[in-house]
Amino acid sequence: MEVWEKVNVSDPEFFKTLHARYGCIACHGGVADAADKETAHEGLVPDPSGGQACATCHRQEVEILADSLHVDLEGYYTVLRARSDEAHWDQLMTGFTVHCTQCHATCGQCHVSRPTFLEGGLAAGHQFKGTPSMNLSCTACHGSRVEAEYKGKNEGIRGDVHWTEQGMTCFKCHSGDELHGALGDRDHRYDGPQEPGCTDPDCHEGIGGQGDEVMQHSEAHLTRLSCQVCHAQPYKHCYNCHVQKDESGVPYFQTDESQVLVKIGHNPRQSEERPWEYVVLRHVPVSRDTFGYYGQGLLPNFDALPTWTYATPHSIAKKTPQNETCDACHGNAELFLTADDVAPDELEANKGVIVNRVP
Amino acid sequence: MTKHLHSFILVGLLLLLAGLAAGCAQGDPITPVPPTPTVADPIAPKRPDVAPTPTPATRRFPLPAPTLVPVAARPSSQNCIACHTDAEVLKAMATVIEKAESKSEGEG
Numbered sequence: 492m493e494v495w496e497k498v499n500v501s502d503p504e505f506f507k508t509l510h511a512r513y514g515c516i517a518c519h520g521g522v523a524d525a526a527d528k529e530t531a532h533e534g535l536v537p538d539p540s541g542g543q544a545c546a547t548c549h550r551q552e553v554e555i556l557a558d559s560l561h562v563d564l565e566g567y568y569t570v571l572r573a574r575s576d577e578a579h580w581d582q583l584m585t586g587f588t589v590h591c592t593q594c595h596a597t598c599g600q601c602h603v604s605r606p607t608f609l610e611g612g613l614a615a616g617h618q619f620k621g622t623p624s625m626n627l628s629c630t631a632c633h634g635s636r637v638e639a640e641y642k643g644k645n646e647g648i649r650g651d652v653h654w655t656e657q658g659m660t661c662f663k664c665h666s667g668d669e670l671h672g673a674l675g676d677r678d679h680r681y682d683g684p685q686e687p688g689c690t691d692p693d694c695h696e697g698i699g700g701q702g703d704e705v706m707q708h709s710e711a712h713l714t715r716l717s718c719q720v721c722h723a724q725p726y727k728h729c730y731n732c733h734v735q736k737d738e739s740g741v742p743y744f745q746t747d748e749s750q751v752l753v754k755i756g757h758n759p760r761q762s763e764e765r766p767w768e769y770v771v772l773r774h775v776p777v778s779r780d781t782f783g784y785y786g787q788g789l790l791p792n793f794d795a796l797p798t799w800t801y802a803t804p805h806s807i808a809k810k811t812p813q814n815e816t817c818d819a820c821h822g823n824a825e826l827f828l829t830a831d832d833v834a835p836d837e838l839e840a841n842k843g844v845i846v847n848r849v850p
Numbered sequence: 851m852t853k854h855l856h857s858f859i860l861v862g863l864l865l866l867l868a869g870l871a872a873g874c875a876q877g878d879p880i881t882p883v884p885p886t887p888t889v890a891d892p893i894a895p896k897r898p899d900v901a902p903t904p905t906p907a908t909r910r911f912p913l914p915a916p917t918l919v920p921v922a923a924r925p926s927s928q929n930c931i932a933c934h935t936d937a938e939v940l941k942a943m944a945t946v947i948e949k950a951e952s953k954s955e956g957e958g
Binding site (some may be wrong): 493494495499501506513515516517521523525528635727732739742743746747748749 | 956
């Protein structure tokens, strides 16, 4: 997007809307009746949504938004706190701030413009979208894993059945309440109940009950396996992310080649809400020296959490290679995360999720 | 006989006059009677089984109250609109900052 396009209020319909009635300066600041661009832009607030602008009218939404994982990035802080310690925290945060906080979202980055991660720019001529654009807002950030899986962009893998057959957008399952943080102040996206869950009302209710003729929906399977164990097609795993700056100070990252496969392991987040013994696991790109550029040993408790983590891939299909026959899964070591799948440096971190005896 | 009849009539007239005089005299004043004690027990006002939920306190509020600026006092947006709706003006005035090429490799 050209730099001028980003600020082009190209839709004249916008000026007929309620938001336009307040005038530009009410939200964006700047100087009225200025004779030149520089003066007009003094005190300009390009993305005013973080402050009072939205709260003036959308008070309730703004109040709860502070608890949204999209805003407070608490999921990142939770895992970094577990892997680091107080002595290394400030150095770690220096690297995190440079490389990772672009994932932070504001009201406007979903409802008015494209996210900062995509370098911003008005999404629809300054129209306010109550329901954001799936392509410009959601998958613009959640692209390499979620979008690729959901839309079938991984070579040889079909898209998720919820997309290919039902055409369901992200918001069909992920409600505004969930995305705004209204369902509770979570420390991680997998804290608390499943939001959303496969067996939610109006979704797949009655699985395993009377009338369910799928033989594999037995009590033994349903209580021990998450839905994705049988219904996830291969999904993406990333490895060894390292962040640093080049000689000009421009930040960059490097990751190893990704893989697309299914790996079943022991559930690292077993709880009343997620009681299963086996779940699918995704390798997240962290490594012991991901932030090594900013200091040595910034993740001194790296082994406190697995690098093969609880996952809910968006590659769902009714028929998958692993549910084709009993033997396709039972005894198939390829499907399970075994010690030989894990890098030697990560064996200790993953000892709780590695399957030692393939069922 | 006639004499006795006259006496009876006289006595009768005197009694009638006495009765009439007594009827015109002022009677005793009427005094209110105290109320009869209520037999039935009074009905107690119905109370809810559960105490009403208190109004939840907001966590980070109050926010500063919005300042209502009368329309006439709002700063004009005409200059902003004039530029930001004209693609040619925006192109002419755009400051293009050359972005350094990132060395990033792999999937983010």
